[in-house]
Amino acid sequence: MTHRIIILHGYSSKNRGDGLLVEESVSLIREALGEDTRITLLASDPDSFAHLPVDRYCSRPGRSGWDRGYLRELRHLNSYDLVVGVGGGYLRAGTVTETLKTALVHVPQLGAAALSRTPAVYLPQSIGPLRGGTRLVYTPLLRRLTTLMLRDDRSVTELSLPDAVRTPDLAITSPEFTDRFASDAADGTGEAESVLTVRAVHGAVPPLVTTLAEALAAADVPVTGYIQSSVGGNSDSDAQRSVTPGPLLDEDAYLRKNSHHADPRRVVVAVRLHAALLALRAGHRVIHLSYERKGFSAFADLGLEEWVHNVNDFDPALVVDQVRTLRESVEEQHRYDGLVRDRVPYLVDQHDLAVNSLRDAVISDAAVERTAQ
Template identity: 35%
Template sequence: MNVPEVYLLHAYSSRNSGDGLLVELSLKAIRDAGVTGRIVVVCLDKVSFEGYLSDTNIELISVGQFFLRKVCGAFAHRRCVYFGVGGGYLRASSKSEGWKSLVAHGSQILMSTVGGPSRRIYLPQSVGPFDTAPGRMLARLVRGHVERIFLRDDKSVDELGHPGATRTGDLVVLEIDQHAHSGTLRRARCVAPQVYLVFRDLQEKPYREEYLTRVRALMGLLPEAKLAVQSRGRGNSDDVFYRDLLGIGDAVLLKDVLAAGNAIVVSVRLHGSLESVLAGVPSVHLAYERKGRAAYADLGLDAFAFHASDFDPQTVVSAVQSIIADEEQFWRCLERRTQQGHQHFVEAIKDELRTFDNPDHGR
């Protein structure tokens, strides 16, 4: 395959462990699809990825460096493939969020069209809503310039209306699926698990005050539970939320919790839950976006996912207690839904690359 330049766009920051994991799994998917050469990773927080990624055949550049490179090479006519990191960043639920998405992410899509022949393949996303002016502009950019996009929930498929869209699981869901299929997911327990809570501020949600009330009630019902930090820095730090809104300054890092392993995690952050399951730690998820319930449905774990907007704290506690009483039932639910989704996903990427390399392929 003659592809001189391969880019991975939209890398955010490894200070959010979920976003860091998505970059790692995006690189893994690209490698699994047969790309062996150097991959240029375009980062919003370049410094956070230095020394973080296990793939050494990469180049880290900032968004500004990417723009400069594309402008300087506008007439070089190099062939390029651009991958979009899996995630949920192409959204515009409000005008302010829409403009931020356009500036941070729409600009990268637009700049990827500068120069020679190119192909854009976006790894599993949740996108939208697009019912604001910047949202509609963002949707047009995606439909007009992204040739293939994998979408991880049905509502995104309906709202985007993209002819090159394929419904698939979140990258971490696909990775969990692989491990469950090979029987390498579960961990043996020696003592009773410790319960950890991962919360985040939902400052732009209209139900924020009710959410805070429910969070405090949940903590009251789980007095032995400890707080864990999944994301910090870049404006929405879990530890700042704990200190300023909950009055608690003591929290551990989720990655340390998962390394130890003997835990149950209740997480508002989707990838706080998915990282936990991937590490063999059961997790109850309090979803605040469409991606959360979709991911848990894909895993067969619907009974362990609730809406952050209206969850009943006692029902969440009951779900936690059911795992403590019989952890096997959590894993049985997941394993009954195990499919070879990752293999089909990788084959679809390979097919897209073959089409770019040979335009007559598949006709």
């Protein structure tokens, strides 16, 4: 039997982190339900996912309103075997702009999933902040989901939903991460340039990030940049070039896509969470300057609490020292790798939990339908 699955809340693969979460969701669904599973994706930039074997519809409203195909799919969620909410941090209402964007793009999808008879599994989320009374809108809808996975401790505490499951970000539970990172032997990175990859936070590069770039240069640490997102108002291009104006590392080198890991392992300092997690998946050693709740929980899941800092309140001298130590000390490289390797069994278990959650939701729903007949 070929299952029909719909994925909600996609964004754009031009933001490499959001693209990764959609790709991981598709892979997870096929692992759980079979390679012949037919998948439909609702995304703000559906054309950017043309590389995936899925049907696609645009969820972003235009001047004339929403795409008709998108509205049709939302009205017919009951025709699917399973609704899947992609992982991420899109359910938020911290500012007026966030609240409006979420109301236009994501609330219709969440509402349709919650009110549908089809089981709905939302993969690891960060939800919030929910200000201005929006919690009263979100919470009843979230309670109706079959399974809600939360990827950070603050979301768990603030929502206080009894059936929510605390699970790590999909980027670090996938077999690509657990197989690839754990198998990399510790090696020197002192000769390779380190990477500082940044984004604007609340409209500007945080001042301490600029100070860090200057401190790395003063310490004679060679640094290059990498642009993780190049999509519309979410592009990092201007912010990155203001900090690292020279040549940038391309995606293949950053992700070590050359054959047999020909590109060296590097020390990466990343502001975006998925710039950090993608670098870790590639085998780099990463220091994360987090601007949201999700970063601290993700690095705790990896056993790397020592290398995550608040982007608005950190000691640049300490981070420079961490970069130099990870570049030059084989002992420190072994320690870093060992901490992550110790977490691999837990991450594998969490991956299996996600696979089973998807499979069980479909099987249980099918059993209910047979009983009803």
